[in-house]
Amino acid sequence: MVPGNSAGPELDAALDDALLEAGARHVVLLPNGRGLTATVEQAAGRAWERGREVVVVPTASPVQGLAALAVHDPGRRPADDAVSMAEAAAATRRGELMVARRAALTWVGRCEPGDVLGLVDGEVVLIADDVPSAAARLLDRMLTNGAEIVTALTGQDAPPTLLGSITGRLRADHPEVELTGYDVRVPDAILLVGVE
Known part of the structure; x- marks a missing residue:
């Protein structure tokens, strides 16, 4: 979950570092702010270019992020899990x-x-x-x-x-x-x- 609503070079660098250091095959990012979606999508794009599988689930608020996390299932196929998370966020x-x-x-x-x-x-x-x-x-x-x-x-x-x-x-x-x-x-x- 990405806190707050401020974007900038510091957030870009922090996201890039976190995505590179995650060590996970599949990463889901939750912007949790109306103004952060574009920043998070750009970070996901840069991670894809470096060989990381990253999906952005659109969440406009932390409460939507919590709804998405509530249905997260690491045992599910990543694409199916991202769809379930997006549906839960959209329904909130x-x-x-x-x-x-x-x-x-x-x-x-x-x-x-x-x-x-x-x-x-x-x-x-x-x-x-x-x-x-x-x-x-x-x-x-x-x-x-x-x-x-x-x-x-x-x-x-x-x-x-x-x-x-x-x-x-x-x-x-x-x-x-x-x-x-x-x-x-x-x-x-x-x-x-x-x-x-």
């Missing part, structure tokens, strides 16, 4: 809470700096004043069509009680949904949510 809707850094016009209205924005699959779907209500509204929206599994990753600026709040909300309103939460302090987001 991704949500995110972040704080607006500047005023902007979104699909749901105007936001101001400091507003909490809820995004689903990269589109702003809600604007809120506080994190707990934004998290509840985001989850309700993402679970409208049903789900079996929710994965939540807290961000570096998340309130310490956020995972507990989400757990309580899901137990009360969606007891059929299995929640897995990790306090990982992801950068640039308050909360990342995957719904399968």
